Amino acid sequence: MYNTERQWSKGRSHYSVDSYYARNLINLFTEPTANGLIHNLPVGGILSESFSALQSTRFRSQLNYDASFAERHHLAVLGGFEFSDRKAEITANGVYGYDDNVLTVGAVDYTRTYPIYEGLSGNASIPSFGDFSSTVQRFVSLYTNMGYTYRDRYVFTLSARRDASNMFGVKTNQRWNPLWSTGLAWNMKTEPFLREIEWVDQLKLKWTRGVSGNLSGAATQRPVLTYLSRADYTRLPYAIIQSPPNPNLKWENVLMTNYGLEYGFFDNRITGSLDYFRKVASDLLSIDPIDPTSGYSSMTRNVGRIKSQGFEWNSNWHWIRKGNVAFTSSIALSYVKDIVDIYNGVENTAENYVRNGGRVLTPLQDRVLYPVFSYKFMGLDGQTGDPVGVWEGEPSQDYNRIVSDSLRNLDYHGSALPLFYGFFQNNLKLGPVSLYVNIAYKFGHHFTKPTISYPSLINSWGGHKDYEKRWQSSGDEEHTTVPSMDYPANSVRSNFYRYSSANVEKGDHIRLQSARISYDIKKLMNKWTNGSGQIFMSINNGGVLWSRTKSGYDPDYSGLPPSKNFVIGINCQF
Incomplete structure (x- = not known):
């Protein structure tokens, strides 16, 4: 080709x-x-x-x-180059x-x-x-x-490829990347001990293991020069080294092992699959500090490794299949946890980690990819309403020291990405009426909710509903965590409270993703023309049905959530 x-x-x-x-x-x-x-x-x-x-x-x-031979064996082989x-x-x-x-x-x-x-x-x-x-x-x-x-019962697969690119190291063994995968499958339904069990329609065990490679344009084997038209003072053309050379640059490798089960029961009224995987991504490219006397403080190199594991379950249930009445349900549940096993890149300051709130990729060894950290919060001072933190293991209001504390003294809450997620879909058909509902859910993550910032309020009228919950007199600390208003506003005090554990909440929630109800008007249209059509009403972004948050914020959106979308219409085909 x-x-x-x-x-x-x-x-x-x-x-x-x-x-x-x-x-x-x-x-x-x-x-x-x-x-x-x-x-x-x-x-x-x-x-x-x-x-x-x-x-x-x-x-x-x-x-x-x-080719097939001896009525029991089937072999398929292909090979090529690109x-x-x-x-x-x-x-x-x-x-x-x-x-x-x-x-x-x-x-x-x-x-x-x-x-x-x-x-x-x-x-x-x-x-x-x-x-x-x-x-x-x-x-x-x-x-x-x-x-x-x-015998259509045991399956063995093997694939191998070797890719090369001019993006990688000058050494041949780094330009070429060997990739492979192998797998086994056992169709248990064809075994004599399951063949006569009528309610089992399909049952298959499978195992795969392989290595894949990722290509990134963040670094190259040779130095990259950028030529510019004029320098500010000499007004002459000049060039800068955009990225230093890396002759040892390699592919990112991903080793994946998967165990799976496929099933079908009761005339395939219940079907689905269950997969468990373990993944190791090595030689990951990341910013790595180098000797500054070289003219650069850092460069992109193969320095990281991430270990992941999880499972994925998908199942379909056909509750009713009779004439023009049908009711089916589908459910999916996934679990994925990524841990940074090796990271030799630059470690950010504690302040950067709490400000990111897990919204920006900030790798940290032995933590999840998107960690959520916060300052330790010990409540409010009963006399002044000032927020109280921790410095050297003791309650403190020295905010400059608290926000510059080391990373190990922060509260670690977990991942900003949900560990569990999935959906639950239902389809109901009663004659000409059809109903579809899609519900999504996410569990196992945290987020930092927004709150009042007194410097923003005073300087730019940036208000927030937490203002009415602020501490105003002794005793308020028993039922609120919002500090008293200070003037002139102390930005360090405000940032400490804003990124403290008082504002970190669990993000578990269930939401209505979409729903649709329709009425088939084909019989009505056949009185005048040979066509079909539907009258329908649908909703998208239906909003949160249940949430573990106490503040009422949507965990998926740091700002305004997308508006609900309602549609009423007629769809006709002639």
Whole structure:
């Protein structure tokens, strides 16, 4: 198989002389003098154009062999190789003083700097539109697959491939990445001891194990230079090393082992599968600190490893299947937990971890990928309403010391991502009426809820409903955790409370994902035409049905949740 692809695209942006963008830029570089105005940027429109081209080639050759023999054996084998080459180029440029009627442009000196607002804002150079880039990616793959079946009962599979890319190390053994997988399956239903059991329709055990590879463009084997048009002071072209060379760069490898069961009972009224997996992702790319005397404080290298395990269960129940009445249910439940086993990258400060709240990838050894941390909270001071934290094991209100404390003194709550998640779907059909309900659920995670920030309230009127719950007099500390209002507002005090354990809640919840009810009007339409149709009403983003949070916030959204979407309509086909 040979495939070639060519893509071209062109972009054009024209700002007329009357547009705000053009007028503002012209005025910005205009100098008032005793003899009048000097327009360092010519009066006229601004035109920018871009052109991109993509050229890719792919070649694949494959041989297949498939045969059955002795009425018990079946063998299928294939092998081949694949090559791909992809080149992308982007060109962009622009002009000033452009007149769209007569197609003329003005001259601009990009090498000089000009005073902005008569020097009140310093000097600046006229922005340049020039941008040129070119990227080449090449991949080579060798692969083979084999499957053997004995008596339609025992199955053995084996696959192997070797991939190479020009993105990786100069050493051959790092350019090439061997990938493989193997599997076994046992169709137990064909065994004599299950063949006569009528209520068992299918029962299969399976096992697979294999290695896959990931490709990342975050680093390359050779140094990457970025050429820029002009330096700020010399006004001469220059280049910077965007990323240092890494001749030892390798593929990210993922070793996966899976144990599975597929089943079907009672004339396949109950079907489903259960899978348990263990995964080890090694040689993960991450920012790694290096000797700063090299000119860089860090670089992207293969330094990480993540261990994961979990299970996935899917099941379908056909409760009723009779005539024009049917009722089916589907349920799915998954559990996944990822632990950072090795991480040699930069460890963030304690303040960064509590501020992230697990919303940003912040790896930490022996923790989940998206950990939730908080400052220890000991309640409110009964006399002042100030929040109380912990410093060196003792209650403290020294907020500067508390927020700069080490990571080991924070409260660790767990994962910001749900460990358990799934859905429960129901379909009911009663003659022309159909009802569908989809309920989703997530369990086993935490989130940091928003709260009042007094500096934000005072400086920018950023209010919050927790303001009415604030401490106002002695005794309020018995029924609230919201500190008293201070003025002038102490931002460190506010941040300590905002990211303390008082505002961390469990994110377990069940929500109505969607629902739909419809009425089939085919019989009604057949009186006038040979068609079909439905009258329907549906809802999407139905909202939270149950939650473990006490604050009422939607755990899935840090801001406003998506609005409920109601639709009523008629769908006709003629």
